[in-house]
Amino acid sequence: MEFEQLEAFLAVSQTKNFTKAAELLHIAQSTVTTRIKLLEEKMNKKLFERNNRMVELTPAGINFLPFAQRIQELMYEGEKIVRSEGLFEGSIVFGSLQSLWEYVFPPIISAFRKEQPKIALRTITGHSNDIIQKMMDGFIDIGVVYIPPHHHEIEVVPYFEDTIHLFAHQNFVIKKDSIVTEDFNKLPYIHMNWGSPFTEWYLKSLGDVIYPLQVDNSTLFVKMLLSGEGIGFLPEYIAKGHVQENQLKKLPFTPTHPIPKRPAYIIYPKRKKAKVEQLLHFLL
DNA sequence: TCTTGACCGGAGGTCGTATA
DNA sequence: TATACGACCTCCGGTCAAGA
Known part of the structure; x- marks a missing residue:
């Protein structure tokens, strides 16, 4: 061919x-x-x-x-x-999820570039499965994902663990001391899928419901919460900045089952360890 | 002896055009 | 859009000579 x-x-x-x-x-x-x-x-x-x-x-x-x-x-x-051979001392392709690019990596990338100006860095955004697939194709050198791959050629390093809470716009009024699962039918709930453990927990706690509004993009989801469109579950690392700026507030929610934590993993092909070592240490 | 460059011929690919 | 056709172009392999 x-x-x-x-x-x-x-x-x-x-x-x-x-x-x-x-x-x-x-x-x-x-x-x-x-x-x-x-x-x-x-x-x-x-x-x-x-x-x-x-x-x-x-x-x-x-x-x-x-x-x-x-x-x-x-x-x-x-x-x-x-073509870029000789222009830099090295190059790394770094893949991760959109929400992490937006809320976690910018200061890290910026600091890494200051420390390693001769390493060319390229970022790629995608879902966990996209990142893993592109890594298997040799496209991505190092990535951060929520679903760790089980492959003998890929090294998986636990990175951080985030918690998910219920958030709403600062002006959202709740008429009770604490929200319980039975209240969800009456609330303007917006659903965002934060991975399979979260979805499993949601189905177990709240049942297999048709969501009045469901989005698949974290940026859009946060925009909707910020505009007061409704309430929704959000990882702490995304909400933190908006809470500090008094845009969002954490709602008192008592789930019937504890919300699972959301662990993130650094992944890289074992054969590329030397290539990604500096960025790996920087991330850790 | 090996490497390099020039030359040649054949095979296959591409182009433009005409036609179904 | 598919196909045929002639003209042209490019690539590849083989050969040979010169030079290190």
Whole structure:
């Protein structure tokens, strides 16, 4: 399989049009046709369904797409590393979750850059599983995740443990001394999934309910709490700053079962220990 | 003896165009 | 959009000569 064929496949899947894909790649349309044809022959599967009006990915094409994207990303990443050789004494790709980038890492990264100015640092944001997958692909050198991978090539180091509490806007009025689980039906509750232990606890404590409002982005979730849209569970490290600035307050909540703590882990491939050692020590 | 560079020919890829 | 076709280009492998 040629990289050019992969590029043609990605261009057609992106534009849904052979002519536009050719324009994108600055090659002739017939070349795109040939490349796709050769790729399909190699795979022994049709990757696109074509007719006079449109081009669509076949199920085989849909399955192949994420792999093609990963190969292309890896190729570009490899090129970048080779091109940057000699410019820095080293380079580290650091992956973690969006909420941690926003609330935990900026001062750490800033301090690390001051101490190690000759190490090029690149950050990548994603969910725990994305970070682990990209680490397995050789894309990420070190990461911080909430779900530790169980793989013999990956070293897992416990990093910190955070607690989750119920928070609301400073002006939110509660009519009781303490909120209990039975009160949730009457409260403007916003749900954010803080990982599987939290979800399991939520289901055990509050039942399998349909949430009136559920978001999957921590930044949006915090914005909604700050705007007084409702109440919700938030890790302490995110809430801390907003509480200090009198924007949010912790609500007195008595759960039937204790809310599980949220441990974070530093992960890195064992073979890259020497490469990430300085940042690892800095984080710890 | 090995390395390097120049040259040559063949194979395969790409292009532009025409057509279905 | 797919295919065919001729022209052109690029790459690769082989050969040979010069130099270290």
